[in-house]
Amino acid sequence: MQVLHLYNDIMNLYGEYANLTALGRFLAHNGERMALEYATFGDNVRLYDYDFIYMGSGTERNQKLVLADFARYSDELAAYIESGKPALFTGNAFEILGKSITDADGKKYDGLGIFDFETVEQRKTRMTADAIFEADFLDKPLVGFVNKCSTIKGVETPAFKVRMGLGNDDGKFEGLRKNNFIGTHLTGPIMVKNPHFLKYEASLESGRKDLSDDFLVYEKKGFEITLSELKARNN
Amino acid sequence: MKMFFTILICKLLRFVGKLIGKGSSMPGQIALRLCPDILSRVKLPEYIIAVTGSNGKTSTVEMIAHILQKSGRNVAWNREGSNQIEGVTTLVLSSATLGGKVNADILLIESDERFAKYTFKYITPTHYVITNLYRDQLTRNGHPEWVYDAIKDSIHPETTLILNADDPLVASFGQGRKNVIWFGADKLDSDTELLESVYNDGAFCPVCKGRMVYSTHHYNHIGHYSCMSCGYSRPDTDYTITSVDLGSGVMTIDGKHEITLALKSLYNIYNILAAYTVASLVGVDGEKIAADMSNYVMKNGRVVTFDLGGRKGTLLTSKHENSISYDQSIRVACADGRGVDVLIIVDAVSRKYFTSDVSWLWDIDFEMLGDENIHEIILAGKYCNDLAVRFSYTTIPDDKIRIFEDIDKAADYLSSGRKEYIYTITCFSDKGKFLANVKGE
Numbered sequence: 001m002q003v004l005h006l007y008n009d010i011m012n013l014y015g016e017y018a019n020l021t022a023l024g025r026f027l028a029h030n031g032e033r034m035a036l037e038y039a040t041f042g043d044n045v046r047l048y049d050y051d052f053i054y055m056g057s058g059t060e061r062n063q064k065l066v067l068a069d070f071a072r073y074s075d076e077l078a079a080y081i082e083s084g085k086p087a088l089f090t091g092n093a094f095e096i097l098g099k100s101i102t103d104a105d106g107k108k109y110d111g112l113g114i115f116d117f118e119t120v121e122q123r124k125t126r127m128t129a130d131a132i133f134e135a136d137f138l139d140k141p142l143v144g145f146v147n148k149c150s151t152i153k154g155v156e157t158p159a160f161k162v163r164m165g166l167g168n169d170d171g172k173f174e175g176l177r178k179n180n181f182i183g184t185h186l187t188g189p190i191m192v193k194n195p196h197f198l199k200y201e202a203s204l205e206s207g208r209k210d211l212s213d214d215f216l217v218y219e220k221k222g223f224e225i226t227l228s229e230l231k232a233r234n235n
Numbered sequence: 236m237k238m239f240f241t242i243l244i245c246k247l248l249r250f251v252g253k254l255i256g257k258g259s260s261m262p263g264q265i266a267l268r269l270c271p272d273i274l275s276r277v278k279l280p281e282y283i284i285a286v287t288g289s290n291g292k293t294s295t296v297e298m299i300a301h302i303l304q305k306s307g308r309n310v311a312w313n314r315e316g317s318n319q320i321e322g323v324t325t326l327v328l329s330s331a332t333l334g335g336k337v338n339a340d341i342l343l344i345e346s347d348e349r350f351a352k353y354t355f356k357y358i359t360p361t362h363y364v365i366t367n368l369y370r371d372q373l374t375r376n377g378h379p380e381w382v383y384d385a386i387k388d389s390i391h392p393e394t395t396l397i398l399n400a401d402d403p404l405v406a407s408f409g410q411g412r413k414n415v416i417w418f419g420a421d422k423l424d425s426d427t428e429l430l431e432s433v434y435n436d437g438a439f440c441p442v443c444k445g446r447m448v449y450s451t452h453h454y455n456h457i458g459h460y461s462c463m464s465c466g467y468s469r470p471d472t473d474y475t476i477t478s479v480d481l482g483s484g485v486m487t488i489d490g491k492h493e494i495t496l497a498l499k500s501l502y503n504i505y506n507i508l509a510a511y512t513v514a515s516l517v518g519v520d521g522e523k524i525a526a527d528m529s530n531y532v533m534k535n536g537r538v539v540t541f542d543l544g545g546r547k548g549t550l551l552t553s554k555h556e557n558s559i560s561y562d563q564s565i566r567v568a569c570a571d572g573r574g575v576d577v578l579i580i581v582d583a584v585s586r587k588y589f590t591s592d593v594s595w596l597w598d599i600d601f602e603m604l605g606d607e608n609i610h611e612i613i614l615a616g617k618y619c620n621d622l623a624v625r626f627s628y629t630t631i632p633d634d635k636i637r638i639f640e641d642i643d644k645a646a647d648y649l650s651s652g653r654k655e656y657i658y659t660i661t662c663f664s665d666k667g668k669f670l671a672n673v674k675g676e
Binding site for chain 2: 009010012013014015017018021022025059060061062065123126128130143144145147149187188189192193218219221222225226229230233
């Protein structure tokens with residue numbers, strides 16, 4: 001299996017690389033071979049050659065640099081998503097797929113335009129929160145952390161229901177889902193922190209329903225402890 | 236009259252607060268409510284020295300105070316580390332006469348980096364030290380560039396900046412500015428040619444975002460860098476660590492002043508250099524500073540030696556949510572040739588706020604603990620499972636690792652059977668839970 005990590009050298013604020021390290025080990029444990037490749041500024045890749053594409057979060061300035069460089073992949077990424085292949089963009093990475101991003105100085109950047117939503121940043125307060133998100137495609141909620149300075153308006157197909165934490169704009173729904181593309185403002189190694197989500201993504205990528213997660217012992221304990229900590233906090 | 240009463244009330248509240256053991260920010264908070272611009276009304280001393288940055292603020296400020304006080308100067312400083320505007324107000328008003336004159340030769344302020352702009356709206360520092368900008372408490376701080384923007388709003392044009400030349404983001408505060416004093420280290424014996432860190436915050440130029448290259452790394456992204464696009468590069472330094480021997484614990488400043496280190500870490504030498512720079516600028520003789528800093532043991536309780544059931548050890552207070560702080564502590568343990576055990580505790584991520592986020596564990600270079608000097612690794616606290624997962628992605632063999640959710644049980648385990656020296660690596664939020672099990676040295 002071919003996996004592509006986009007802009008890993010600059011969109012890497014919260015230990016995001018671990019998502020792919022975990023995916024590789026999970027697949028290996030289930031007898032699948034995963035080849036991980038990286039692409040950054042100036043590289044040329046064919047997105048359709050990959051079975052899974054990932055991008056993590058970066059600073060607001062760095063996200064604009066990536067937007068400028070990645071704009072050339074707009075049609076290709078739209079086709080990739082349309083085809084139903086899996087991709088995950090975490091933190092502010094998925095904002096670039098929308099119509100526009102307006103920065104804290106009011107400067108408006110054209111997005112890739114694959115989706116119709118718009119992002120507006122501010123620099124007064126950092127918007128951060130521990131989060132519990134639910135999704136109809138997962139049997140357990142996701143736990144994680146939101147770390148952003150933007151609000152998003154106009155997402156028609158959000159990925160998650162917000163049980164705790166911050167949503168796109170009204171606070172009830174979060175992220176973006178289209179076919180097997182998921183964008184979420186959850187930051188960091190969410191596939192490590194949520195072993196059921198790791199299994200979900202791995203089965204999308206491999207097309208296998210029989211993947212074993214029995215060996216994720218500490219992962220599962222860690223998840224349960226965090227979920228109960230967050231629930232206690234939320235009550 | 237308003238000033239008189241505000242100062243009086245602040246002093247009274249501080250007095251009562253001390254008796255009942257309350258923190259130092261409440262009196263200032265009330266003073267600010269009575270008179271929001273009180274800080275611009277009082278008469279401040281000739282020297283107003285501010286210190287901010289991700290790491291080393293408290294230690295640097297303590298060292299500056301120590302040197303300046305030994306030189307006979309009267310220093311008012313926030314020794315309890317209340318470093319937002321309320322704490323600074325308490326400090327200033329408690330040190331002032333009722334007529335509003337601060338009774339000190341030097342006002343020395345440790346300032347929180349994100350909130351410095353509020354404090355320095357009313358106070359214009361004569362000297363402003365910025366130690367470093369790291370990934371630190373990102374669940375509140377966002378990221379280093381976010382903090383950079385916040386600090387930028389706190390800088391007055393007339394202030395002399397005292398900047399760490401070896402930190403590319405910090406040094407960029409000096410772009411286009413004349414009144415800057417630079418401190419940093421020459422190429423050191425402990426340097427590496429290649430980056431030793433899980434991530435690279437020096438990959439891109441903070442000025443133009445071009446690619447940067449390093450001729451040497453002191454640690455992580457701290458070193459000698461230059462941008463291949465715009466030419467931005469590490470400035471020449473005014474005050475310089477010219478050599479350091481971490482084995483014997485001796486550093487040399489400007490090729491002539493030797494300082495014997497009580498704590499043999501690179502962190503410590505930067506804090507000492509920053510303090511040296513400030514004290515020199517105030518007029519203390521270099522040789523005198525070196526003598527005051529030699530074997531100086533910090534009083535802020537961040538390094539604690541202990542006895543656990545007959546086993547000796549050192550607790551290195553490290554900051555959760557701050558990978559460079561952990562990397563530094565890990566390096567200290569790995570450099571101990573006696574062969575040691577290491578206890579890592581993550582129980583409460585912060586003492587000041589709640590979060591369950593452990594993504595920062597992935598930025599720490601735990602792989603270093605595979606060193607032959609490290610015998611056993613004990614992981615403890617509520618988040619021991621997350622630590623165990625993180626360690627499972629290193630090449631350190633499982634049989635070197637023990638896991639205890641209960642910190643007392645981890646201490647019990649350590650106190651029986653083994654002989655090795657112990658390094659405990661944990662944060663302010665968790666160190667008391669461990670220290671309850673030990674005898675102080």
